[in-house]
Amino acid sequence: MSPQENSTKKVFVLNGPNLARLDLRDSAIYGTMNFETLTEFVKRSGSELGFDVDMRQSDSEVEIIHWLHEAADNSIPVIINPAAFTHYSYAIRDAAELVKAPLIEVHLSNPLAREEFRHTSVISGIAKGTIAGFGPDSYRLALLALKQLLA
Numbered sequence: 001m002s003p004q005e006n007s008t009k010k011v012f013v014l015n016g017p018n019l020a021r022l023d024l025r026d027s028a029i030y031g032t033m034n035f036e037t038l039t040e041f042v043k044r045s046g047s048e049l050g051f052d053v054d055m056r057q058s059d060s061e062v063e064i065i066h067w068l069h070e071a072a073d074n075s076i077p078v079i080i081n082p083a084a085f086t087h088y089s090y091a092i093r094d095a096a097e098l099v100k101a102p103l104i105e106v107h108l109s110n111p112l113a114r115e116e117f118r119h120t121s122v123i124s125g126i127a128k129g130t131i132a133g134f135g136p137d138s139y140r141l142a143l144l145a146l147k148q149l150l151a
C-alpha cells in the first residue's frame with residue numbers, strides 16, 4: 001500500500017431514494033449529471049482531499065439505516081443526501097444520531113426554495129451541518145467541510 005493510500009480517510013456518501021435516476025428527474029432542479037457521473041465527481045473530489053469515498057445509493061429506508069449502523073460501528077464519517085426521507089424519516093434520523101463521527105447533510109437542490117413539504121428536515125437537527133442548493137458542488141463542499149472538521 002502506498003503512503004497516499006495509507007493516509008486516505010474513509011467516508012460514506014449515502015444517497016436516498018430516486019437519486020440513482022437523476023437521468024429521469026427534472027434537470028432544471030437537479031442538473032444534468034446522471035448518478036454515475038455524480039459518483040465519479042464525488043469520488044474524484046474526495047480523493048483530491050485525501051478521502052476514500054464509498055458512494056452508495058438505496059431506495060430502501062432499511063438499507064440506509066443499516067449503512068448508518070455500519071458507520072456508527074466503525075467510526076466512519078458520513079455525508080448523506082437522504083432525498084425524500086429527509087422530510088419524514090424519524091428512523092433514519094435515529095440511526096444518523098448513532099454516528100459519532102461527523103455527519104453532514106447535503107442536497108443537490110435547495111429544499112427551502114421548493115414545495116412546503118420540503119421545508120422540514122428531520123435530519124438537520126442531528127447533522128453537523130447542511131449544504132444545499134449547489135448541485136454536485138454540495139457534495140464537494142461537504143467533503144471540504146469534513147476535511148476541516150477532521151483536521
Ligand code: DQA
Nearest residue numbers: 081083084107108109111118
Ligand atoms: C433532494 C431534495 C429532496 O426534497 C428530494 O426529495 C430529493 C432530492 C436534493 O438532493 O435536492 O429526492 O434531497
